[in-house]
Amino acid sequence: MSTQSLLQVQGITKHFGGLMALDDVSFTVAPGEIVGLIGPNGSGKSTLVNILTGLLVPSSGRVLLDGQQISGRPSWQIARMGVARTFQMLRLFPALSVARNIALAMQHALPSGDLASVLRLPSARADDVRTREKALEMLALFGLERFIDQPAAALSIGQQRMVELARGLATSPRVFLLDEPAAGLSPPNVDKLIEVVSTMRAQYGVTVLLVEHVMRVVQAVCDRVVVLDYGRKIADAPPAEATTDPRVVEAYIGLGRARHA
Amino acid sequence: MRKPVSILLLCLLLLLLPVLGSGGYLLNIIVMIFIFVILAVSLDLVMGWAGQISFAHAAFFGIGAYTTAIMERDLGTGFWVNLPSGMVVAGLFGLALGLPALRLRGHFLAIVSIAFQTIVYLALSQWTSFTGGQYGLSVEPVPGFQRVGQFYYLALALAALTVVLAWALTHSRVGAAWQAIRDDEVLARAIGLHTTSSKLLAFVIAAALAGGAGVLVAHHIRGVTPDDFTILVSASIVAMVIVGGQGTLWGPLLGAVVLTALPELLGPLASFKLVIFGALMIFMIIAMPEGVLGAWVHRRRR
Numbered sequence: 001m002s003t004q005s006l007l008q009v010q011g012i013t014k015h016f017g018g019l020m021a022l023d024d025v026s027f028t029v030a031p032g033e034i035v036g037l038i039g040p041n042g043s044g045k046s047t048l049v050n051i052l053t054g055l056l057v058p059s060s061g062r063v064l065l066d067g068q069q070i071s072g073r074p075s076w077q078i079a080r081m082g083v084a085r086t087f088q089m090l091r092l093f094p095a096l097s098v099a100r101n102i103a104l105a106m107q108h109a110l111p112s113g114d115l116a117s118v119l120r121l122p123s124a125r126a127d128d129v130r131t132r133e134k135a136l137e138m139l140a141l142f143g144l145e146r147f148i149d150q151p152a153a154a155l156s157i158g159q160q161r162m163v164e165l166a167r168g169l170a171t172s173p174r175v176f177l178l179d180e181p182a183a184g185l186s187p188p189n190v191d192k193l194i195e196v197v198s199t200m201r202a203q204y205g206v207t208v209l210l211v212e213h214v215m216r217v218v219q220a221v222c223d224r225v226v227v228l229d230y231g232r233k234i235a236d237a238p239p240a241e242a243t244t245d246p247r248v249v250e251a252y253i254g255l256g257r258a259r260h261a
Numbered sequence: 262m263r264k265p266v267s268i269l270l271l272c273l274l275l276l277l278l279p280v281l282g283s284g285g286y287l288l289n290i291i292v293m294i295f296i297f298v299i300l301a302v303s304l305d306l307v308m309g310w311a312g313q314i315s316f317a318h319a320a321f322f323g324i325g326a327y328t329t330a331i332m333e334r335d336l337g338t339g340f341w342v343n344l345p346s347g348m349v350v351a352g353l354f355g356l357a358l359g360l361p362a363l364r365l366r367g368h369f370l371a372i373v374s375i376a377f378q379t380i381v382y383l384a385l386s387q388w389t390s391f392t393g394g395q396y397g398l399s400v401e402p403v404p405g406f407q408r409v410g411q412f413y414y415l416a417l418a419l420a421a422l423t424v425v426l427a428w429a430l431t432h433s434r435v436g437a438a439w440q441a442i443r444d445d446e447v448l449a450r451a452i453g454l455h456t457t458s459s460k461l462l463a464f465v466i467a468a469a470l471a472g473g474a475g476v477l478v479a480h481h482i483r484g485v486t487p488d489d490f491t492i493l494v495s496a497s498i499v500a501m502v503i504v505g506g507q508g509t510l511w512g513p514l515l516g517a518v519v520l521t522a523l524p525e526l527l528g529p530l531a532s533f534k535l536v537i538f539g540a541l542m543i544f545m546i547i548a549m550p551e552g553v554l555g556a557w558v559h560r561r562r563r
Contacts (some may be wrong), residue, residue: 062472076454084452093441096441099294105453117435
């Protein structure tokens, strides 16, 4: 079991005071797999993402990456262990160049240290050249090479989303966590996103956990989906199966509302 | 092409100024300008680059100055031993303050830095047996640099070294990480940057440089008194950084030059120096938040 799954979420529970945001959620992601994480608003997706990336500590349960515990660690450590992420609200350093945005994410893994960089030693310069080449290679995937020296804020929202993907991909992550990447994208850009996520796996063998509202994306790229509702896992199946599961249908349409009343 | 030429001319002028027979009055002011250039440029590493507010810079300045005065009195050591010592002592105080304080942000960090500044001032002024209290301590001139025309070159060299160091830091990965923390600390951490150690590095380097400036000023005015290192001095350094332009390197340098020279030009109005600094700072924050240099760079890019 542990040899086959790269990411293991084991019995994660999180409560905020009396509110149970996540209740004993467990699932796994195998290497090279693209797993969707879906659920209606307030189902606990964001809480889970925050636990996976170190912004929150679970009340109980744990998350393992390749057998090593990552839950409870600070986010910079989790990033260094190979979990890259994008943000639901889109997060880049707007004033910094696209190249700098990508380079900063690769910075911690460079062989030459900070002192070498301050002293402008040849080893640091060589690393900087390689970093830029890598950034260029990643931007080429999205056709954004010409923006490399532009400040991130000069790009459109769709392009900025792609830079976020390039930033994560440039670090050769073991798990890439995409937090609602289709949010705010126009339909043609959603098509592009689907294509890009598929390419990421085909060319770079990236393992993806995709949190998404847009079912079209989930259906097109995911091998499997985990469905959350009120903090509980209610389904874990291939997309076609999961979306016809009566519990999932209930969670997403009308019947769910009756419970609120 | 014109920029390197004008910089070269400026350097030449700075080198020749004492030889050209400028009066001691002018040279004394310029030495103070060099000292405040060190203070403003180093504080900018913390404020403008790493985005952390500190009103404690004069405390580190004072710690450096008192380190040399006390070492000279008790150990009999001279400037060249005391300069690195003052930097190390101030840097260690920076570490001791930064470790707990850098967990805080914005206003809270500002308040803690004010508290530290106040504690240091009280220790300098009240611990009479060790610091000489309100009367302070006297400090010997630096051998070989007794005349102001000689000391001028010492101060110039150290100010130039500070600017070079600040340039190298800000144009390296260290500076890139500072900018990242300043712009979005959560994102900086999410992409694997160890933000706490980065901020601490900025804080310690700035404190050590301020300590070096303190050693310099003690030997320049040949003594130390607590009133040279009050929160008003800290506020003046903050004003230099803000008026010149945070995070631009040359801006704080310009701010240090203008705000150190200004009171001398004001004549009898000089007693209103702090009122003018305060008004200037409020005006700048509202009208030109990027500072004089920041606004100028911005306009040229358009």
